[in-house]
Amino acid sequence: MTEETFVPAASEWYYPSDEVVKNAYIQDYDAAYAEAMADTPAFWAKRAETLDWYQKWDKVLDDSNAPFYKWFVGGKTNIVLNALDRHIKTWRKNKLALIWEGEPGDKHTYSYWRLWQEVNKFANVLRSMGVKKGDRVTIYMGRIPELVIAMLATAKIGAVHSVVYGGFSEQALADRIEDAQSRVLVTCDGAWLRGNIVELKKIADQAVHKSPVVEHVVVVKRTGHDVHMQAGRDFWYHDLMALPIASTNSETEVMDAEDPLFILYTSGTTGKPKGILHTHGGYQVYTSTTLQWTFDIKDEDRWWCAADPGWITGHSYIVYAPLILGATGFMYEGAPNFPYPNRWWKLVEEYGITILYTAPTAIRGLMRFGDAWPKRHNLSSLRLLGSVGEPINPEAWKWYHSVIGGNKLPICDTWWMTETGGFMITPLPSVGLKPGSCTRPFPGIIADVVDDEGNSCPPGVEGKLVIKNPWPGMLRTVYGDPERMVKTYFSTYAKQGWYLAGDSARRDEDGYFWIIGRIDDVIKVSGYRLGTAEIESALVSHPSVAEAAVIGVPDEVRGNVIYAYCLPRAGVAISEELVDKLKQHVRDEIGPIAVPAKIEFVSVLPKTRSGKIMRRVLKARAMGMPEGDTSTLEE
Numbered sequence: 001m002t003e004e005t006f007v008p009a010a011s012e013w014y015y016p017s018d019e020v021v022k023n024a025y026i027q028d029y030d031a032a033y034a035e036a037m038a039d040t041p042a043f044w045a046k047r048a049e050t051l052d053w054y055q056k057w058d059k060v061l062d063d064s065n066a067p068f069y070k071w072f073v074g075g076k077t078n079i080v081l082n083a084l085d086r087h088i089k090t091w092r093k094n095k096l097a098l099i100w101e102g103e104p105g106d107k108h109t110y111s112y113w114r115l116w117q118e119v120n121k122f123a124n125v126l127r128s129m130g131v132k133k134g135d136r137v138t139i140y141m142g143r144i145p146e147l148v149i150a151m152l153a154t155a156k157i158g159a160v161h162s163v164v165y166g167g168f169s170e171q172a173l174a175d176r177i178e179d180a181q182s183r184v185l186v187t188c189d190g191a192w193l194r195g196n197i198v199e200l201k202k203i204a205d206q207a208v209h210k211s212p213v214v215e216h217v218v219v220v221k222r223t224g225h226d227v228h229m230q231a232g233r234d235f236w237y238h239d240l241m242a243l244p245i246a247s248t249n250s251e252t253e254v255m256d257a258e259d260p261l262f263i264l265y266t267s268g269t270t271g272k273p274k275g276i277l278h279t280h281g282g283y284q285v286y287t288s289t290t291l292q293w294t295f296d297i298k299d300e301d302r303w304w305c306a307a308d309p310g311w312i313t314g315h316s317y318i319v320y321a322p323l324i325l326g327a328t329g330f331m332y333e334g335a336p337n338f339p340y341p342n343r344w345w346k347l348v349e350e351y352g353i354t355i356l357y358t359a360p361t362a363i364r365g366l367m368r369f370g371d372a373w374p375k376r377h378n379l380s381s382l383r384l385l386g387s388v389g390e391p392i393n394p395e396a397w398k399w400y401h402s403v404i405g406g407n408k409l410p411i412c413d414t415w416w417m418t419e420t421g422g423f424m425i426t427p428l429p430s431v432g433l434k435p436g437s438c439t440r441p442f443p444g445i446i447a448d449v450v451d452d453e454g455n456s457c458p459p460g461v462e463g464k465l466v467i468k469n470p471w472p473g474m475l476r477t478v479y480g481d482p483e484r485m486v487k488t489y490f491s492t493y494a495k496q497g498w499y500l501a502g503d504s505a506r507r508d509e510d511g512y513f514w515i516i517g518r519i520d521d522v523i524k525v526s527g528y529r530l531g532t533a534e535i536e537s538a539l540v541s542h543p544s545v546a547e548a549a550v551i552g553v554p555d556e557v558r559g560n561v562i563y564a565y566c567l568p569r570a571g572v573a574i575s576e577e578l579v580d581k582l583k584q585h586v587r588d589e590i591g592p593i594a595v596p597a598k599i600e601f602v603s604v605l606p607k608t609r610s611g612k613i614m615r616r617v618l619k620a621r622a623m624g625m626p627e628g629d630t631s632t633l634e635e
């Protein structure tokens with residue numbers, strides 16, 4: 001494909017105003033990049049020096065056991081030391097750390113002082129339950145402040161959090177509890193979504209029934225509906241927080257820079273999700289630097305990252321990085337269009353949001369309701385916009401830029417992954433933009449597009465996206481399965497030691513990156529990352545399905561939707577009712593986000609002679625396109 005077909009005309013490129021450039025932390029990207037590359041460990045050391053450490057590191061980077069890199073070796077810290085403790089010794093203690101609005105319209109604010117106190121109290125509650133350094137705590141909640149408090153309290157005492165997104169079902173939750181071997185689960189009675197209650201406690205009960213490793217369940221009262229509380233196992237959060245044990249005095253555990261901070265499960269090529277592990281030292285340096293430089297966070301800003309804390313975007317850019325920077329963050333509990341499609345724009349206006357960071361799927365969803373909804377609101381507080389999770393299509397880019405950004409705001413399209421901890425390829429506000437490109441690598445990062453042999457692809461030619469050097473925010477391992485980390489990310493280019501992202505991409509003549517999409521069996525649905533193998537194994541776990549194949553098919557709003565092809569077991573009668581049953585079954589096994597838009601029964605699945613399902617053929621058929629090379633196809 002030639003360049004003209006994917007790079008929009010130069011007349012559509014965007015150049016930041018002098019004011020944006022003048023305000024930016026980094027006014028000259030090329031100079032910053034060159035400086036970082038001249039001596040990368042020294043560059044990261046300089047960034048690390050902006051944070052507090054109990055004890056300074058001996059060595060910035062230990063690459064003796066690559067790809068198991070270690071950063072800030074010998075350093076002692078705790079991410080909570082930087083996210084909270086250090087701020088309450090300054091004027092920042094009075095600054096708002098978190099502004100929150102619930103879907104029904106209730107509001108809460110937390111100053112750094114108050115957030116620090118709540119975290120200390122809950123840290124003591126967790127300690128009183130016997131949670132110690134290195135223990136895992138699973139958190140399964142809606143978007144409420146107590147979720148942030150539970151994460152920080154867990155980190156504070158040196159335990160490891162595993163947040164499971166509230167849209168996952170009981171089986172998905174049970175699997176993740178089991179894998180992490182968490183003895184404590186923190187949840188809430190329910191979450192508000194589109195005026196309805198999502199019964200999280202009920203789902204949690206079923207999950208705990210399946211994975212009895214859980215000894216204690218802490219329940220935040222959010223929706224107030226009746227829930228079952230099992231005596232001796234379940235405790236109300238507010239009761240525990242009122243006990244004398246929940247004092248506001250709580251020591252922050254001194255952690256080694258490489259001690260684990262959290263596990264976050266993400267989908268890959270097999271049915272079993274991977275527990276991506278991040279640590280205290282490198283992650284705090286990487287997330288805070290990337291947020292500060294990319295979104296130019298200043299003290300007077302009101303930052304809204306509209307993701308869910310249950311995903312990496314929320315971990316890095318709702319919870320940790322903004323707090324480390326002493327910023328004021330905003331969080332909203334519910335659906336963007338509840339009760340009307342102007343809810344987000346009303347929130348931007350009411351809270352004076354200055355920087356909004358969201359996903360293309362959300363933009364497309366809101367765009368669908370028309371311009372009148374945002375136009376009713378004064379959005380002039382906004383100064384920067386951001387996007388993440390999937391490629392942003394030109395139409396959505398234009399709408400976001402013109403209707404939300406008043407024809408003047410830049411859109412920072414950030415490419416990164418759960419595994420990378422923070423932004424990898426992203427514009428800085430002072431950089432010229434081409435709609436649809438995530439521009440160039442963050443200073444300190446060497447990204448490339450290569451062919452199967454590892455040669456750099458010429459401009460315009462599609463290839464595999466790789467990262468050629470280590471960075472402080474990179475994953476440390478796959479929890480409990482270090483081999484899988486090597487195999488998944490570092491075996492394709494083992495000789496060169498490069499990290500394989502799993503995306504295909506192109507670069508243009510100016511070195512700008514254009515992400516095309518996943519090359520493995522991962523599908524992005526509404527920005528959520530799902531594995532075809534997970535959905536297929538959910539389908540075949542139903543007694544009526546013998547075999548299943550799942551593909552992602554492009555969708556205007558959601559990026560992709562799931563189509564499933566099922567081979568019924570002998571004697572199974574096919575009906576509409578069965579389709580509904582299977583949809584419900586996937587909902588129970590994984591969650592509503594994984595439910596196929598379409599389930600079709602087939603008498604045969606296209607396979608290679610070695611028995612591998614050719615999803616490519618199914619996809620071509622579903623989209624009415626040529627099937628390509630089918631020479632390996634079995635009869």
Ligand code: WTA
Pocket residue numbers: 266311312313387388389390391392413414415416417418419438501502503515517518524527528529
């Ligand atoms: C995709 C989300 C295009 C990509 C932070 C990647 C993107 C996967 C972008 C990781 C972007 C993320 N443009 N594609 N700006 N950002 N992706 O782990 O396919 O949920 O591999 O992390 O999302 O998804 P994950």
